Amino acid sequence: MRHGIHPASRPVVFRDRAANAAFLTHSTASSTRTIEWEDGNTYPLIDVEISSASHPFYTGATRIVDTAGRVERFERRYGLRAPAHR
Template sequence: MKPDIHPNYRTVIFHDTSVDRYFFINTTLQTSQTMAWKDGKTYPYQAIDVSSASHPFYTGQQRSTQLEGRVQNFKRRFGSRNLKGVK
């Protein structure tokens, strides 16, 4: 590999501000903020709005809201019809 052309690969603390969770991820992200962690070391710090801890798809909340919408849509379309005798 050629020297001095690759970005600095380091451990960064990501803070999901919506649920107040912290993640350590190795990345090439460049940030000017730092944060002292419980182990006494100082790490680069990046605040984020959404992560797997707060995103509805990963927490399962999105699926339940979609199912509620589908049930309501079904009742709206077919709920008033008499379906007896239909095979």
């Protein structure tokens, strides 16, 4: 790897606001906000809306969507249909 052409990688804390979880990792991202980490050092802080701690794919939790409202809207639009007879 050539020196001097890559951005500097440094420890950064990413905080997931949805799950209230924080991760210390290396990144080239920068921030003016800082946080004091568990080891007593201060690191740049980057807030994210979703991460592996809150994403349904990684957590296995599904979010409930307003399906009742969708069904009611469908029935209003197209009406109730009688069951098909064989």
